[in-house]
Amino acid sequence: MPEARVLTRHLGKPGLTTIAGYEKVGGYQALRQALRMGPEAIQAEVKASGLRGRGGAGFPTATKWSFLPRGVFPRYLCVNADESEPGCFKDRYLMEEFPHQLLEGVMIAAFALQVSHAFIYIRGEYRAQRELLEKAVAAAYQAGFAGNRILDQDWSCELIVHGGAGAYICGEETALLDSLEGRRGQPRLKPPFPAIKGLYGQPTVVNNVETLSNLPFIISEGGAKYAEIGTESSPGSRLFCVSGHVERPGNYEIAMGTTTFRELLEMAGGVWRGRKLKAFQPGGGSMQILGPQHLDVALDFKAVADAGSALGAGALVIMDETTCLVNVAMRLVDFYEHESCGKCVPCREGTYFERELMHRLEAGLATRAELATLADICANMDGRCFCPLGDTATWFVMSAFKMFPEEFERHCGAGHCPVRAGLEAAA
């Protein structure tokens, strides 16, 4: 069975957005247990679970935590709820359906790291979700799970929901910190890494919503039990967002490592309207394209990397046989151009010229020489930008060009989109 139930184990139980409802399914028992265990034992349990970050990079959580310098206080925890990756809608779902599971995970991490403040940075577009979280946080304070002397222990920690205001780049952890400090959300040079100098120049951990939502299970059931789900290189379960040309788009929780893209696509009802699969993105808008030949690849960090892409933020975007990949690439390039923060030249200028060229190509106006220019621009951006935004602005375009060169070339000088024209002629 590819399906797993960790994050969604309480799905369907009534009242989960209230503390009373969440406590009925055992909620906040893991926090009590964690407070009895102490910070080191919690960290050991997280290490045993093998949990890897769910924000996109897949970095081992316990290792990230271990970078905090000993004895330096105050320290901060920032929860990255800036979910903005195209194709990704899992953190939103976790916040809407299981807000207290997240808050419990946040407080477990906050105690393990001995922070004085935990901030949940939620994107501005999630205004309704921000208000839901603010309500849940107020209830958590009321119940003694946050604030002064939490559960009568000698430990206090403030829990603050912070709303962004529309900037994809603030999902990058150092840009998030600048934004939280009340500045323009532009990334910082690393090193120093946030663990050494983060928020207000103090040691800081930034973890994703889904990552922390796993902690109540890991503490109550044990890290070893979590690690049993999935494989050694990709332990645990993961929420995958399936969207695009599928029959039943949605969030699916599956065991990592053992499930294949084919199985996940079947869970989502297969390609819609009985059509054939043309291509898919395995990890959201930033990741390289894969084709039908990759359907039997397992949802495993390493296996997907070997196939030439990445699991990223866990978003499977399905494209059927009628899709024009030049059009999809143009759409994504528009997005990156709009969201480039302007700090570094390769990204700011590169995405601008990429956009100009992609619009000409999509309209069938570009020449073959311009197609070569596009490839040249992308090659000069990838690996040369200040942060990953500029690098990833080239990945879909270049991987689609490599996999479907003929489709890109057919657009050159055609005067229109040949894919759309072909469909119209056949209809």
Added chain:
Amino acid sequence: MTETSGRAPEASTGLSPATRDRIRRSKELYPSARSAVLPALWAVQDELGYLSPEGLAEVASELNLVASEVEAVSTFYSMYFQHQPGRHLIQVCRNVSCGLRGADLLLSHLESSLGVEDGQTTPDGVFTLEGTVECLGSCGGGPMIQVDRYSYENLDFERADQLLDEIRARGSKSGGVARNA
């Protein structure tokens, strides 16, 4: 948590006492007052609908910053308005997942039903239409629009028109996270 200086006497800038109070409470929430810039700007925009020069000045004075600095922060973020938008903001997500499910057609339809183009406000000031936005995180329900803070998913033309009629008739901000409009 600490106040670093005394407060200047209040200027008359049009912000309500409730908004001023919200800004002050934000300031007290953070270890550094500057962290309250974004929440304070939200407080101003929630009251006025946009960031007026007076509102920016008041935020700056409350947080002991220079007004131009607060303005420089505000212009980085696409959700803060420099000018008064319509009473309701309609955002049409056209990113990859919604695009695959017909978001461009939905935007064109809304442009013709409302008689405005992407980025414009209807002459009666009720709706501002935005088709150049970030992915709105409703990829499983595309095509979708977000009106003010609420998402309406799996829309066809007819349902989108009905929805706008309803909002127009209600005349105020609506409630609920609607999964299916």
